[in-house]
Amino acid sequence: MNYYVTDNTAPSIPLADIPEVSYAAFYDDVAARLAEPRYHVAHYFALPDGGRLRFFLLLLDDAEGRVLVASHAMEYYDDMPLPSLTARHAQMHPFERDIAERYGVRFDAMPWEKPLRFPHDRFDRRSSMDNYPFYSIEGGSLHEVNVGPIHAGIIEPGAFRFICNGEQVLHLEIALGYQHRGVEEAFAATHNRLRQACLAEAVAGDSAVAHAEAFAEAIEKLSGRPRPAELDRERAVALELERMAMQIADTGALSMDVGYQLGQVASEALRTMTINTTQAWCGNRFGKGLVRPHGTDHPLTAEKAAMIRRNVAEIARRYDEVRRDIESSPTLLARFEQCGIVAENEMQRIGGVGQAARASGLARDIRTSHPWGVYARELHHEPVVMRQGDVMARLAVRSREVARSAAYIDRLVAEFEQKYAAGESPCAAPDYEAPLAPSSLSVGLVEGWRGEICHVAVTDAEGRIAAYRAKDPSLHNWLALALAVRGEGISDFPICNKSFNLSYCGHDL
Amino acid sequence: MALFTTLLLLAAALAIPGLIARTRACLAGRKGIRFAQHLYDVRLQLRKGAVYSTTVSALFRTAPSVYLASAIVAALMIPVGDLRPAIAFDGDLVAFAYTLALGRFALVLAAMDTGSPFEGMGASREALYGALVEPGLMLTAATLALVSGYTSFARIFAADATGDLQLAVLLLLVAYILVRILFTESGRVPVDDPRTHLELTMIHEVMCLDYAGVDMAMIKIAGWLKSAALAMLAANAVAAPLGGRWWIAAPLSVLLAGLSIGVVESTQARNKLVRNTTFILIIAAMAALVFFAAYLLRLNIIVLE
Numbered sequence: 133m134n135y136y137v138t139d140n141t142a143p144s145i146p147l148a149d150i151p152e153v154s155y156a157a158f159y160d161d162v163a164a165r166l167a168e169p170r171y172h173v174a175h176y177f178a179l180p181d182g183g184r185l186r187f188f189l190l191l192l193d194d195a196e197g198r199v200l201v202a203s204h205a206m207e208y209y210d211d212m213p214l215p216s217l218t219a220r221h222a223q224m225h226p227f228e229r230d231i232a233e234r235y236g237v238r239f240d241a242m243p244w245e246k247p248l249r250f251p252h253d254r255f256d257r258r259s260s261m262d263n264y265p266f267y268s269i270e271g272g273s274l275h276e277v278n279v280g281p282i283h284a285g286i287i288e289p290g291a292f293r294f295i296c297n298g299e300q301v302l303h304l305e306i307a308l309g310y311q312h313r314g315v316e317e318a319f320a321a322t323h324n325r326l327r328q329a330c331l332a333e334a335v336a337g338d339s340a341v342a343h344a345e346a347f348a349e350a351i352e353k354l355s356g357r358p359r360p361a362e363l364d365r366e367r368a369v370a371l372e373l374e375r376m377a378m379q380i381a382d383t384g385a386l387s388m389d390v391g392y393q394l395g396q397v398a399s400e401a402l403r404t405m406t407i408n409t410t411q412a413w414c415g416n417r418f419g420k421g422l423v424r425p426h427g428t429d430h431p432l433t434a435e436k437a438a439m440i441r442r443n444v445a446e447i448a449r450r451y452d453e454v455r456r457d458i459e460s461s462p463t464l465l466a467r468f469e470q471c472g473i474v475a476e477n478e479m480q481r482i483g484g485v486g487q488a489a490r491a492s493g494l495a496r497d498i499r500t501s502h503p504w505g506v507y508a509r510e511l512h513h514e515p516v517v518m519r520q521g522d523v524m525a526r527l528a529v530r531s532r533e534v535a536r537s538a539a540y541i542d543r544l545v546a547e548f549e550q551k552y553a554a555g556e557s558p559c560a561a562p563d564y565e566a567p568l569a570p571s572s573l574s575v576g577l578v579e580g581w582r583g584e585i586c587h588v589a590v591t592d593a594e595g596r597i598a599a600y601r602a603k604d605p606s607l608h609n610w611l612a613l614a615l616a617v618r619g620e621g622i623s624d625f626p627i628c629n630k631s632f633n634l635s636y637c638g639h640d641l
Numbered sequence: 642m643a644l645f646t647t648l649l650l651l652a653a654a655l656a657i658p659g660l661i662a663r664t665r666a667c668l669a670g671r672k673g674i675r676f677a678q679h680l681y682d683v684r685l686q687l688r689k690g691a692v693y694s695t696t697v698s699a700l701f702r703t704a705p706s707v708y709l710a711s712a713i714v715a716a717l718m719i720p721v722g723d724l725r726p727a728i729a730f731d732g733d734l735v736a737f738a739y740t741l742a743l744g745r746f747a748l749v750l751a752a753m754d755t756g757s758p759f760e761g762m763g764a765s766r767e768a769l770y771g772a773l774v775e776p777g778l779m780l781t782a783a784t785l786a787l788v789s790g791y792t793s794f795a796r797i798f799a800a801d802a803t804g805d806l807q808l809a810v811l812l813l814l815v816a817y818i819l820v821r822i823l824f825t826e827s828g829r830v831p832v833d834d835p836r837t838h839l840e841l842t843m844i845h846e847v848m849c850l851d852y853a854g855v856d857m858a859m860i861k862i863a864g865w866l867k868s869a870a871l872a873m874l875a876a877n878a879v880a881a882p883l884g885g886r887w888w889i890a891a892p893l894s895v896l897l898a899g900l901s902i903g904v905v906e907s908t909q910a911r912n913k914l915v916r917n918t919t920f921i922l923i924i925a926a927m928a929a930l931v932f933f934a935a936y937l938l939r940l941n942i943i944v945l946e
Contacts, residue, residue: 275758276758277758277759279840298765299762299914299915391836391906391909393908394907397669397671463909463910463911463912466910466912466913467911467912621914621915622841623841623842624842624913624914625841626839626841626842
């Protein structure tokens, strides 16, 4: 079958160059490729194109760093159900559910037509948020426990329905979609690129830098304008700072959930120090406003560079003590080890990404497989992989990534100090007016702290963004959480949940 | 005399939560809240009314009073060193254990009454751990009765036999077991975590989710009294070989409970829920061993005479 083959550094793709094939050919080839572990789906979406609906699939080849783009289409009046790929490869489920929910496309033999981004079936008028039919199992000794969608803590809405036999969880169904925000539509509704950049930062608040970077990548590929290497370095520093902050925060949160006070307070203090470093750099603790297309409002200066290096070294040193403390404490190991296991083959089957996948032995890291910017040129990142797939493995991946990120930041900032500390920064101010290639598709692929982030921008004939698709790694990994708690005690759900720390809004968009 | 004992016990009950909070804050490198913050919190709750769900019956409304009453009665049976308690009769050590159990029973029923799956879960856990902790408590009481020859706490700690230095080791072990029972009964790490916000992991706290205001205050005060009663028992056991005077036992109970709970909560993680049963059964096993050791010692003493 025909694919348009590209990689994560190539410019945008003219829509006319993407070969369009029949669904039968598409189905056979994608199904065959997904059977190989080297391929996974980054995105699969449909766009109305005149009277037709055109489907695009982005397939990532982890072994060779390629991005394969495939396309098929259906006519407006086609109501033949398409054979479902989910039935053969579970990792397709969020995408097929999304397409079905958005455009009413029917997929034949779809294992479970569960709504994705709405808490009810949009096409059934009798269905509402109140009567969503949760999966249930009959049995006298079973009972159901419902948590949410309004949580006791002040977090986002999402319903968890446990089916338990005593303390043991047999099944967990996660229902999301209570805050459908229409983010993707909002991208196309405005042509103000600054507004779009702010929107990208709001896709998931804990990954503001990563999403802004994916947006900037997509836009810069469309404009085709080269950027200075220093800008790439500064973006990587911002991204790694965000990674450090979140991994440390989650170490603290895991400690809190098992009632381990020392780990909690130490991690909270370090996380504050990390985000305050970001704030001292750009004025926002979460790095909002730091990454902008074609330039930056906050170029590094000699003082800021020295401050970042000093803080990061201190954080890395102190965090390492916390890590050693946790790894040598028997009461903590007893809680974290052998808890919430997701096996590698399961992770592979559901298309898990990011640190959760790496904790299960799946070496998926965009920084390694599809490097961009500074990761392609200078940092040759080796993914941190653990095999056990339990809570401890996810925690260990986090703590090792913190050390890795600190080393990268130090190296990149040192490079800045050598080259530009005395003189002028080579980074220009952001440009929100750069003309974009018309009728093209462009992909921004970034490894955020949680995993692979994929933004797709499609322009119209005038070079304006006509459609935008953003994917947070949570979309893939929520199912991993549901699998992790099977067979576990229900009281261990919170630490399993925290070890993934998935985003509700990143899923709901 | 009995009034003074009661006042001492009340003082211990009010001081222990403050000391726990202060210990935890120190170990976390924080300044900590003021010592009497828990009293201000409860005063606030006492001023509020109570809100009831429409699904609950009178059972739910009466449970906090029953729980508090049982804690008060149980606490009144505990001597402070050589001071007599307000209530003392032969066999009050059995009455003590089952008065506490009555309070728990009321709270478990109330939790089931709400019909909430969380509270049902908490109730089942509390009932299980309550049942498991009973043999430990009874065997410890039996050990005390065996070494002293009396079945009333007041007489046990006033007796000369418990002052015997030969029994010091035994009494220290009894105190250790009582402190572990205290951890379980008052829902502290490693059995339960009173600070957690995660309903799915809670044991005692989840049963009180539907309570507010006055009811919540009663449950809290009852919890303090329960902790103080058990801490005082443990302190009495330690103080007995040292002469068993009240001015040793009373401060000791506060220090014993406040410091041990504070240190454990700062440095340890909670047990996995399934391992709680092991933790509690170990208490019972140790209590059985201590009882057996006490029995052997007593045989020996009789032979010597």
